[in-house]
Amino acid sequence: MSTQVQYSGGFGNAPIDAAHAFRAAMTVMAKPGQIRTLRGARPPEPLSVAAGTLLLTLCDPDTGVYLAGRANNAEVQRWLSFHTGAPFVTAEQADFAVGAWDDLMPLGAYRIGTPEYPDRSATLIVECDVLHGNGAALRGPGIQDTSHLSLPDIAALQGNALLYPLGCDFFFTCGEQVAALPRSTQITAGT
Amino acid sequence: MYVAVKGGEKAIENAHAWLAEERRGSPDVAELSIAQIREQLSLAVNRVMAEGSLFDPDLAALAIKQARGDLIEAIFLIRAYRTTLPRFGYTNPVETAEMACDRRISATFKDAPGGQVLGPTFDYTHRLLDFKLAADGEVPAAPEGAARREPTPHITEFLKGEDIIQDEPASEDTPGDLTRQPLEFPSSRPLRLQSLTRGDEGFVLGMAYSTQRGYARNHAFVGELRIGKVAVEMVIPELGFAIDLGEIELTECETVNQFQGSKTEPPQFTRGYGLVFGQSERKAISMALVDRALRWEELGEDYLGAAAQDEEFVLSHADNIQATGFLEHIKLPHYVDFQSELELVRKLRREAEERITPKEAAE
Amino acid sequence: MVEQTEFSTKARRAWMGLLARAPKEALADVWDKAGLAPAFDWVRAPEIGGVMVRGRAGGTGAPFNLGEMTVTRCTLALQDGTIGHGYVQGRSKSGAEVAALVDALMQTSGADHVRSQVIEPLERLMKDAKLSRAAKAAATKVEFFTMVRGEDK
Numbered sequence: 001m002s003t004q005v006q007y008s009g010g011f012g013n014a015p016i017d018a019a020h021a022f023r024a025a026m027t028v029m030a031k032p033g034q035i036r037t038l039r040g041a042r043p044p045e046p047l048s049v050a051a052g053t054l055l056l057t058l059c060d061p062d063t064g065v066y067l068a069g070r071a072n073n074a075e076v077q078r079w080l081s082f083h084t085g086a087p088f089v090t091a092e093q094a095d096f097a098v099g100a101w102d103d104l105m106p107l108g109a110y111r112i113g114t115p116e117y118p119d120r121s122a123t124l125i126v127e128c129d130v131l132h133g134n135g136a137a138l139r140g141p142g143i144q145d146t147s148h149l150s151l152p153d154i155a156a157l158q159g160n161a162l163l164y165p166l167g168c169d170f171f172f173t174c175g176e177q178v179a180a181l182p183r184s185t186q187i188t189a190g191t
Numbered sequence: 192m193y194v195a196v197k198g199g200e201k202a203i204e205n206a207h208a209w210l211a212e213e214r215r216g217s218p219d220v221a222e223l224s225i226a227q228i229r230e231q232l233s234l235a236v237n238r239v240m241a242e243g244s245l246f247d248p249d250l251a252a253l254a255i256k257q258a259r260g261d262l263i264e265a266i267f268l269i270r271a272y273r274t275t276l277p278r279f280g281y282t283n284p285v286e287t288a289e290m291a292c293d294r295r296i297s298a299t300f301k302d303a304p305g306g307q308v309l310g311p312t313f314d315y316t317h318r319l320l321d322f323k324l325a326a327d328g329e330v331p332a333a334p335e336g337a338a339r340r341e342p343t344p345h346i347t348e349f350l351k352g353e354d355i356i357q358d359e360p361a362s363e364d365t366p367g368d369l370t371r372q373p374l375e376f377p378s379s380r381p382l383r384l385q386s387l388t389r390g391d392e393g394f395v396l397g398m399a400y401s402t403q404r405g406y407a408r409n410h411a412f413v414g415e416l417r418i419g420k421v422a423v424e425m426v427i428p429e430l431g432f433a434i435d436l437g438e439i440e441l442t443e444c445e446t447v448n449q450f451q452g453s454k455t456e457p458p459q460f461t462r463g464y465g466l467v468f469g470q471s472e473r474k475a476i477s478m479a480l481v482d483r484a485l486r487w488e489e490l491g492e493d494y495l496g497a498a499a500q501d502e503e504f505v506l507s508h509a510d511n512i513q514a515t516g517f518l519e520h521i522k523l524p525h526y527v528d529f530q531s532e533l534e535l536v537r538k539l540r541r542e543a544e545e546r547i548t549p550k551e552a553a554e
Numbered sequence: 555m556v557e558q559t560e561f562s563t564k565a566r567r568a569w570m571g572l573l574a575r576a577p578k579e580a581l582a583d584v585w586d587k588a589g590l591a592p593a594f595d596w597v598r599a600p601e602i603g604g605v606m607v608r609g610r611a612g613g614t615g616a617p618f619n620l621g622e623m624t625v626t627r628c629t630l631a632l633q634d635g636t637i638g639h640g641y642v643q644g645r646s647k648s649g650a651e652v653a654a655l656v657d658a659l660m661q662t663s664g665a666d667h668v669r670s671q672v673i674e675p676l677e678r679l680m681k682d683a684k685l686s687r688a689a690k691a692a693a694t695k696v697e698f699f700t701m702v703r704g705e706d707k
Contacts, residue, residue, distance in 0.1 A: 006429065007597045007629060007637060061280040062371060081428035082598075082629075085280055246607065246623035247644060273622055276604035284608040284617045291684060293691050301698060309694040336692030338685050345613055359612030366618045368606065380611055381618035388620055422575070423607055423623065423643075430639065432563055435571030436605060436625050437643025445612065466609045468621055 006078040009042035011056060017041075021057040028180040029169065033138045033147025035131060038178040041083075044075040050173035051098055051125050056083055058096060058123075064089035065096050069103025071127070091122075098125040101152035107159070112166040121183075123169045126152060131174035140185040149179055151187070158187050214259050228252035237440075237469025238262055242511060243269025244370070244389040246439045246468050263391075263511050270512050282425040283433060287443045287466070289342045292419040294470075297346045299412045299447055305343035310418060346415040347445055347462065356447065356460040357490075376503045383485055383502060387478045388467050390509030396473060398499045398509075399480035407484045407497035411463060414447035418470050442467045444475035448483050453491030461490055481505060561661060569660055569673055570641065573653035576676045578646045585652045588671035590664075592655060593633050600628035600640070600647035626650040632658050 011017035017040040024036045043052025059065055065086045067076060080086055091097060091109040104124055113121035128150070135150035136157075149172070151157055160167045160183060167183035181187075215222065229236055229252040239251040243266045251269060258264035294310025297303050309315075350356040366381035374382065387395055402409055420440050426433045444465040452458035463483025465475035484499040498504050508514065573581065604622040611618060627641045628650045638658025640650035659668045 007631070010598070061278055078429070085428050087428075241621070244621040245604065246621060249644070250624070273604060276602065276622070276624065278622070279603045279605050279625055279627065281606045281619075282608055284610045285620070287609070287613045291688065293687060294694075307696040307698075308691050309696065310691055311694075333690045334693040335686070335689035336695065338688035338692050340688070347612070359610075359615030361610070361614055362616045364616055366608070366616065368619045370606075370619075370622075381616055384609075384611060384618040385620070422571070423605075424571075425605055427639070427641065429629075432567060434567050434574065434641060436574050436641055437623065438575045439607065439623060441609075443613065462612050464612045466613075466620060 006075070006082050009044070009052070009079065010083045011040050017053075018057045021053045024178065025054060025057060025171070025180070028171070028178055029182055031142045031147075032140070032181050032185045033133065033143060033149045033179065035133065035149075035177050035179045037176050038173075039176045044073075044079050046070050046073075046127070047076060047098070048127055048173045049176045050178040051127055051171075054125055054171055054173065054178065055080060055086075055096070055098065059084040059086040061085040061087065063095040064093050065098065066091045066094035066122075068097055068099025071099040071103070094122045096123050096125060098127070100127050105153075105156075107156050107168065110168050112163055112168060115166070118165045121166065121168055123171065125171045125173060128152065128172050128174045131172055131177045131179055137188040137190065138181070138185050139188070141182075143185070149181065151181070154187055154189050157181065161185060161187060214257075223256060225249060225252045225256060228255050234470060235260075235262060237471050238392060238474075239265045239269055241468040241471050241474060242266045242389055242391060243273065245269050245273045263515055267512050267515070280425055280428070282423050282436065285421045285423060285439075285441065287417070287421060287441065288345055290417055290419040290421045290441070290443070292343050292417050294419070294472075295343055295415070295417040297413070297415045299414050300346055300349065303346050303349065303415075305339070343417070345445070347447070350414075350447070350460060354459075357450070357456070357462055359462065359464075374506060376506075378502060378506065380482075380486070380489070383506060384464065384466070384478075384482060386506045386509055387465075387481055390478075391511035391514070392471070392474045392477070394509050394511070394514075395477040395481055398484075398505060399477035401497065402480050402484045402499045407487070407495050407500045409461075409463075409480070409483050410449045411446040411480050411483060412448075413476060413479075414445045414462070416442070416444045416472055416476065418442045418472065440469050442469065442471045442475040444472065444479045446476070446479040446483060450490065455491045461486070561665070566657070566660070570639070570653070570657055572673060572676055572680070573640070573656055574642050576642075576680065578642070578644065578649045580676060580679055581642075581649055581652055584672045584675045585656070588668065590655070590659065590668070590671075592659065594630040594638075594655065594658070597629040597631050597637065598627070600626055600650045602626045602645045602647070628654050630654045630658065632662070634662070636661050 021038055021040055024038045028034050028036050038050040038053045041049060041052035041056045043049070055065070059080070063086050065080065066089055068091070077088060092111070094110060097104055097110065104126060110122035110124065111120060113119060130150055132150050133148050135148050136154050138147045138149060164183050169183055170181040172179045172181070229248045232255065235255055236248050236251045239254055239262055240246050240248065243251065243254070250272065251265065254265035254268040255262070257268060292308060294312060295305060295308045297307065301307070347356060351358065366385070367379060369382055369385055374386070418440070420438050422435045423437050423439055424433045425436050446463040448461045448463060450456070450459055450461040461483065463479035465478030465482065467475045467478060481499055484497070485502050485505065487494060487500050494500055603625055605625050606622050607620045608617045609620040610616065623643065624645050625641060625643060626646055626649065627639070629637060629639050631637050636658045638654040640652070640654030640657060642649045642653050656668055656672055659665065
């Protein structure tokens with residue numbers, strides 16, 4: 001029954017669960033390439049547990065959310081509305097966007113901030129089929145030497161890094177796993 | 192020289208204890224309750240709600256009690272509290288045309304539909320101290336008339352028919368929110384109105400008065416002043432429709448200003464707008480005058496260099512919490528800053544003396 | 555066992571709005587008198603927050619942010635799964651709980667009892683209070699009369 005899906009699956013203990021999730025989200029963003037477990041929410045299909053938990057942690061009535069492709073269904077909308085109150089917006093207006101990489105593209109649609117306010121940019125939550133530490137080489141703030149992460153599209157993400165200090169930031173989610181890639185990270189294909 | 196100074200904890204603790212005792216005053220006198228403040232000092236409560244930017248009479252009354260009646264301190268407490276509240280959303284704009292009016296007057300139209308309703312006003316009192324209030328006394332019930340059941344239309348609606356007053360076309364643009372994003376200049380009328388409605392009453396009054404005295408003169412009449420309750424409605428995302436979340440008291444003032452016309456606009460009347468939480472009519476009228484003065488650019492008027500026309504000046508200085516925060520911080524320890532200034536002044540004096548002394552010796 | 559019934563959005567808006575606006579003491583009072591204590595589970599426990607109230611420039615023009623007001627909300631589920639939402643002005647967790655219970659019960663076959671015991675008494679109370687203020691306002695309405703002056707003759 002859809003009303004059950006709408007009202008269930010939130011945090012059991014919102015202050016504690018959100019604090020744990022926020023800590024995990026901060027950690028992966030501060031240490032690009034690290035993969036952490038993120039759970040607490042039970043979102044409707046097709047959202048992963050990690051993506052759902054991120055949305056409940058980061059969204060509120062002041063953050064516009066863009067649901068891309070398959071993630072944009074009535075159950076997800078109702079669930080997110082009840083638990084966060086976040087308004088649904090287009091990619092161009094989004095503070096957060098969630099969906100599979102291909103559904104989220106093109107990257108040029110999203111806000112990248114302004115020189116005065118680089119933070120007025122979008123954060124993309126990319127649902128991935130796989131998430132592992134064998135992939136592109138990452139260097140930059142928060143990384144000792146080099147780390148590795150499976151990335152959906154290296155060229156596009158390299159282009160985003162070139163915009164620094166402007167640009168988008170990314171979370172990659174897969175089941176209960178989360179990793180992140182801030183705009184400040186340099187990406188090299190292979191090792 | 193840098194000297195780290197510690198200590199003072201005990202002194203602060205004792206100061207707070209004494210503050211609590213002084214707040215209570217003589218124990219021989221009955222203690223004030225929150226309900227007494229809310230019911231009997233309601234205009235102070237209204238001011239704290241308006242400038243604290245949070246409608247909650249009980250909280251405002253508590254803040255007044257805690258602040259020993261210092262309203263700016265009480266406003267500070269409310270501002271601090273409101274930052275802790277999760278924001279559930281944004282309401283639909285309130286429909287002031289639907290207001291259940293306690294008071295509604297117009298200085299421009301004697302015979303406006305709905306009439307001149309004075310309400311519980313100080314206006315025609317003699318401003319003589321009433322020593323009866325110093326003694327306890329029963330207040331007789333206020334007389335009642337035939338209650339008006341239909342809403343009272345806005346006065347400006349009547350002028351609209353003649354096309355002789357500037358229109359305020361409705362829009363559904365999302366207004367900026369200065370509690371969420373820092374103010375940038377040039378701003379916009381919605382941000383100016385938000386800033387003015389939470390601005391310091393004394394400051395906004397002073398600015399408004401300056402326009403009346405000739406600085407950016409914009410001869411204003413109170414087209415309408417109304418005080419009463421309106422319902423607050425918000426769309427609930429999980430329901431998909433709007434419900435009333437409550438009812439708040441508001442004061443609304445619309446000024447009608449003579450306008451000679453400009454390069455782009457024909458001669459007509461223009462408008463200034465004030466809308467404030469609670470019964471706060473001095474503030475609402477002031478807000479309308481300052482709003483009108485700040486609209487010079489939009490209406491194609493000349494910038495006369497008046498303070499009330501300068502949005503950066505007005506908006507940057509209207510907030511009494513910002514102002515008091517910066518002003519009062521200079522009484523806090525600045526030992527190190529001052530030490531460096533002291534060194535500098537001593538050095539300058541030494542140098543000046545050295546310049547003078549050899550000259551004197553030569554004479 | 556209660557059953558869910560048909561009701562219009564308009565009717566639900568009306569009762570939810572009434573519960574939100576009702577003085578908290580009056581709400582608690584009528585609820586206690588109604589003697590209802592349905593079992594329920596929290597879907598969202600009561601939380602106190604704020605909403606940003608908006609006005610319009612000139613009363614009809616572009617929206618602007620006027621200031622916030624306190625609101626308490628909660629969501630609960632009756633044993634049969636009926637969901638009730640409580641939104642009330644101010645900071646009253648018990649008020650929000652009663653509002654959510656009433657909202658849920660108004661969707662069930664027990665609605666008639668709740669309407670007569672809770673909704674209607676509140677409606678009367680609030681209407682009387684509103685009319686009393688309107689009557690006092692009416693007594694302060696100026697009745698102009700024009701004096702005939704010599705030169706007009």
